[in-house]
Amino acid sequence: MxxxxxxxxxxxxxxxxxxxxxxxxxxxxxxxxxxxxxxxxxxxxxxxxxxxxxxxxxxxxxxxxxxxxxxxxxxxxxxxxxxxxxxxxxxxxxxxxxxxxxxxxxxxxxxxxxxxxxxxxxxxxxHNKLLELGDLRIDTTQKAAWREEQILTLTSIGFKILVLLAQAYPNPLSRSALLHQIWGDALPDSDALKSHIYSLRNELDKPFASPMLKTITNVGYKLDV
Incomplete structure (x- = not known):
């Protein structure tokens, strides 16, 4: 090294x-x-x-x-x-x-x-352009993600959340950290992040046998592989 x-x-x-x-x-x-x-x-x-x-x-x-x-x-x-x-x-x-x-x-x-x-x-x-966690694959250049080789239909913010969580893996990210890294100082109302997490979970987890996106009580969110 x-x-x-x-x-x-x-x-x-x-x-x-x-x-x-x-x-x-x-x-x-x-x-x-x-x-x-x-x-x-x-x-x-x-x-x-x-x-x-x-x-x-x-x-x-x-x-x-x-x-x-x-x-x-x-x-x-x-x-x-x-x-x-x-x-x-x-x-x-x-x-x-x-x-x-x-x-x-x-x-x-x-x-x-x-x-x-x-x-x-x-x-x-x-820092690699291609992130792979278990059966999840993320291409940050193409701004595309797949799970079990199925393309995920994500919003731009949903994709940003997924990349941030993948880069933090195996650690969680707090809600405040996600809010600031996505929106900077122009913070949205408190329900905006929850709404995007809900949409991301529907696409990332619901069609598959095991959930990856976990909520950590009083902390934030993390990916679990």
Whole structure:
């Protein structure tokens, strides 16, 4: 794997130093941000392969940083949350707001490297023009999708939702993340997303034996293969 460029967001300097030294020892480039605002500034101007994000930052919650990066970055930057918050609810909230992986402190630096490599590899696959998940095939160039080799009749927004969920797989996307990535700041009324999800589900799931589009209570939606 080629050298990775990583944004480390961590206000605890001893931890930041250990992580930076270890990752640089693998030939990777590491930029360090101590605050959420520094992280947002760096992420807005650098196309990092990965973001390693602590949740307990001095100026804002790391979940806010995660959601902002996911909504505003021109490319998808996988985010690995590093935190002492280890409850299921904390993890569900992190994934629901766009996190791609979650590692609780204290952690083994060797495991961190393995997770970084896996996330970078998965992200490269998701940048392919052809996405394949089980019996679902999506061609982002033709803006067409098939399931069990049957063409799916999708609206433009339905297709966007399907691509976003496929790129996030196997993680869910929150409702707010979907709304912002599809409509930006011109958000529709609260029922618009539900209506498009309903139409997508009718086309993607109802004609087939097993459903792929799952609703995750209090989180959002995900594809299940």
């Amino acid at each position: 080629s050298a990775l460029s990583i944004l480390l967001v961590e206000d605890h300097l001893p931890i930041a130093g250990q992580v930076t030294d270890f990752l640089q020892g693998h030939g990777w480039q590491v930029d360090h941000a101590r605050t959420g605002q520094q992280a947002l500034t760096l992420a807005a101007t650098n196309p990092y392969h990965l973001v390693l994000l602590d949740l307990n930052l001095p100026d804002m919650d790391g979940v806010e940083v995660c959601e902002h990066i996911k909504q505003s970055a021109e490319i998808n930057m996988p985010i690995l949350m590093l935190t002492a918050r280890d409850s299921f609810e904390d993890k569900a909230m992190g994934f629901g707001h766009g996190a791609d992986d979650y590692l609780t402190k204290p952690f083994d630096l060797r495991e961190l490297v393995l997770r970084c490599q896996a996330l970078a590899k998965r992200n490269d696959l998701h």
